[in-house]
Structure formats: C-alpha cells, structure tokens
Amino acid sequence: MVQHSDGRFSAYDLPPPSYDPLLTQVDKGTPAGELLRRYWHPVLKASELDAEPRPVRALGEDLVLFRSGHGEVGAFHARCAHRGADLRYGKVEPQGLRCCYHGWLFDARGRCLEQPCEPDGGRLRDRVRQPSYPTRELYGLIFIYMGPLDQMPALPRYDVLETLAPNQEIRADDTSIGSGGPAIMPCNWFQAFENVMDPYHVFVLHSTFSSVQFSELLAVRPDISFAKTPGGVASTQVRRMRNGEDFVRVVEVLLPTVRISPHPAFTTPGPCTNISWYLPIDNTHTRIFTALRVPKWLPKFKFSEIPVYEGKSWFDMTEEERRRSPGDYEAQVGQGPVTFHSEENLATSDAGVALLRRLFLADLQRVRDGVAPTNVRLDDGPAYAVAAGHTFHPSAETARTQAP
Ligand code: FES
Numbered sequence: 378m379v380q381h382s383d384g385r386f387s388a389y390d391l392p393p394p395s396y397d398p399l400l401t402q403v404d405k406g407t408p409a410g411e412l413l414r415r416y417w418h419p420v421l422k423a424s425e426l427d428a429e430p431r432p433v434r435a436l437g438e439d440l441v442l443f444r445s446g447h448g449e450v451g452a453f454h455a456r457c458a459h460r461g462a463d464l465r466y467g468k469v470e471p472q473g474l475r476c477c478y479h480g481w482l483f484d485a486r487g488r489c490l491e492q493p494c495e496p497d498g499g500r501l502r503d504r505v506r507q508p509s510y511p512t513r514e515l516y517g518l519i520f521i522y523m524g525p526l527d528q529m530p531a532l533p534r535y536d537v538l539e540t541l542a543p544n545q546e547i548r549a550d551d552t553s554i555g556s557g558g559p560a561i562m563p564c565n566w567f568q569a570f571e572n573v574m575d576p577y578h579v580f581v582l583h584s585t586f587s588s589v590q591f592s593e594l595l596a597v598r599p600d601i602s603f604a605k606t607p608g609g610v611a612s613t614q615v616r617r618m619r620n621g622e623d624f625v626r627v628v629e630v631l632l633p634t635v636r637i638s639p640h641p642a643f644t645t646p647g648p649c650t651n652i653s654w655y656l657p658i659d660n661t662h663t664r665i666f667t668a669l670r671v672p673k674w675l676p677k678f679k680f681s682e683i684p685v686y687e688g689k690s691w692f693d694m695t696e697e698e699r700r701r702s703p704g705d706y707e708a709q710v711g712q713g714p715v716t717f718h719s720e721e722n723l724a725t726s727d728a729g730v731a732l733l734r735r736l737f738l739a740d741l742q743r744v745r746d747g748v749a750p751t752n753v754r755l756d757d758g759p760a761y762a763v764a765a766g767h768t769f770h771p772s773a774e775t776a777r778t779q780a781p
C-alpha cells in the first residue's frame with residue numbers, strides 16, 4: 378500500500394494495476410495455455426450436437442464441433458483449410474462437414490474427402506487436412522484435447538458418476554455458477570475457479586450479506602481447514618448446529634479445472650454427486666460444465682434456476698434485486714475481466730486460494746521441465762474416489778457431555 382509518512386493515503390499514488398499472466402493467460406504458447414492443453418476439457422453438452430455445426434471457443438481458439446451423420450464427433454478449427462471460410466456455416470453430412478464456400482468435405486478427423494471445384498473431385502485432396510482435435514463423449518459432455526498428441530492423457534473418470542443405481546442417471550448442465558447467472562461468465566477463468574477454495578465467502582456473500590441464498594445451515598460461520606491432496610486442494614468446513622451436531626462439508630478441487638462441491642442448496646448427507654469443469658473460453662470468458670448423478674424421477678432443472686432470492690432464480694431477479702442480494706456472478710465478474718492481483722491484500726481467510734495458486738504455478742513449472750503435471754495419467758486407471766460431501770455427527774463437545 379502506498380502511504381505517506383504522515384499516514385495519508387490517496388488512490389492517486391497507486392501504481393498502474395496488473396494481473397499475474399501465469400495464472401490467467403490461456404493462449405497457446407503461454408505457460409498456463411500449455412499446461413491447460415495437457416488435459417481434456419468439456420466444451421459442449423452432447424445434446425447440443427444435432428444436425429448443425431456448433432461454434433465453440435476454448436482456450437482462446439475458435440472451433441466448430443459437429444457430429445457426422447455416421448455419429449463421429451469432429452472438433453475443427455473454425456477456419457476452413459481451403460481459404461478460411463467459417464465452418465460454422467458449413468453443412469453436416471453423413472461423412473462429415475462440408476464448407477459453404479467451395480464445398481470441400483472433411484471427415485471428423487479432418488481428412489478432405491471431396492473438392493467439388495477441382496478436377497476429378499480433387500486429385501490432391503489427400504494433401505489437405507482440416508486442423509482438428511481429438512474428441513470424447515462422456516457423462517453427457519463432449520470433451521476435446523487441444524495439446525500435443527504424444528502427451529494425450531486418459532480421460533479421467535469419477536466414481537460417483539460410474540456407479541449408478543437402476544433408478545439413477547447422469548445429466549449434464551452448463552449453467553452451474555453457484556447462485557446463478559448466464560452460462561458464460563465475462564471474466565477470467567482463474568478468478569472464478571479459485572472461488573471454490575474460498576469457502577469463507579459462503580457465510581458472508583450467500584448468507585449474511587445477501588439474503589440466505591442456499592441452505593440456512595451455511596449461514597453459520599464455519600471452522601475451515603485446507604489441505605493439499607494428491608490431486609489438488611480440499612477444504613473441510615465444520616459448522617456447529619443448534620442441536621449440537623457438527624455439519625461437515627468437504628469441497629475439493631482437482632488441478633487444474635475440476636470442482637467437486639456438493640451444491641450448497643442441498644445439505645443432505647452423502648458424497649458429492651456432481652463434478653464440474655471450468656472451461657477457460659479465452660482470457661476473459663469462462664463456462665462451467667457439470668455432470669450430475671440424479672434420480673431419474675427428478676424433474677429437469679438447471680443449477681442456475683434454483684431460487685436464491687424471495688423464490689426467484691438469478692434470471693428472474695431485477696438489477697435492483699441483484700444489487701440487494703448479489704451472488705457469485707456479481708462477486709466474480711465484478712472483480713473485472715481479469716482481476717488485478719497487484720491490488721490484492723490477501724488475508725488468512727485466503728489460505729485456500731493461495732494454496733491453489735501455488736499448486737497451479739508449480740504445475741506450470743513441471744510442464745516447462747518436461748514432467749507430467751498433476752492428475753495427468755496416460756493410461757486408464759481406476760475412477761477417482763470422490764472425498765467431497767456432507768456428513769453430520771455429534772460434535773466432540775456433545776460426545777463429551779453425553780459420555781456416561
Ligand atoms: S474456403 Fe472452404 S471450401 Fe473454400
């Protein structure tokens with residue numbers, strides 16, 4: 378902080394603000410851009426891939442995804458390999474995607490199958506490849522891998538999404554900002570993601586400052602501890618309830634983009650049954666995809682449509698009501714397109730955020746050193762055993778007083 382010797386302080390004395398490019402910049406060739414390109418990222422719900430090509434932006438690259446008539450999913454650079462027409466205006470055909478400009482047809486792997494304006498349909502067409510990325514479909518989401526092929530990891534699986542009772546199913550959601558908001562957040566992905574390891578904000582922003590947006594239980598000030606885990610960071614939040622029981626809420630992040638957080642509107646006991654991925658669309662836009670295990674009878678709903686203010690969801694609130702009862706969207710987008718780290722004053726409650734940043738920066742170094750970063754596994758292994766969830770048990774204090 379700039380302060381004169383007599384204690385006076387003026388914002389005029391602040392140096393120009395800046396952000397940490399290592400935490401925030403996702404373009405190819407940047408340290409974080411290269412780290413993020415070592416992982417699979419969901420970019421669309423599988424249900425969004427129908428007969429039309431879908432424009433998608435991921436890690437600062439404009440792409441077009443499609444499902445060919447034969448069922449193969451392609452993820453292309455948006456610019457056609459011929460002369461750059463935007464393939465979002467292309468047509469999906471049984472064998473692949475046809476560009477609107479001169480009709481070149483590409484299969485899902487980018488091989489050029491037809492060049493209708495060339496002699497014999499394109500004698501040299503085998504020399505052309507439309508730039509494309511590998512794709513996978515899992516948990517109702519389309520994942521793509523945008524990194525070096527020889528480093529392509531296995532697509533991780535999660536035990537809570539693998540073991541389904543006969544009456545359960547997996548659903549995909551792409552609007553799961555904590556207390557609601559539009560699917561795309563106009564802010565940097567890291568400031569959104571580090572919020573997961575900022576559990577202190579729950580009892581202020583979501584409970585005592587705004588109206589109670591989630592469960593009343595979360596309005597209790599918790600005791601919180603953070604721990605480094607093999608895959609990232611976990612927070613353990615203990616809230617003493619009026620009946621003397623402890624409500625224990627565990628939230629995990631897995632590097633670099635995975636959130637495992639029981640939805641705070643539901644405080645039922647048990648493991649967390651939803652997994653979320655933060656997609657850095659580019660340096661100033663973020664989208665959260667979620668796969669949830671739910672009972673089949675549960676009516677279709679979106680996380681963002683859960684009521685958070687006088688029975689209204691974020692979408693039904695007026696601007697005035699959002700000022701009166703702001704939530705995650707207002708707090709995180711309000712930090713700016715890319716938050717200024719130079720102007721922060723981190724405190725003890727930011728221990729989880731600080732730990733997450735340190736681990737992320739350590740992974741950047743691993744990639745620079747040619748070492749696999751956290752959670753990259755080249756071969757299929759067992760599904761990740763989720764630790765996040767809610768438990769209720771007698772507090773140590775209650776147990777003592779009830780002891781014979
Ligand atoms: S630009 Fe696509 S076929 Fe010519």
Ligand SMILES: [Fe+2]
Pocket residue numbers: 555556578579583704705
């Ligand atoms: Fe929140």
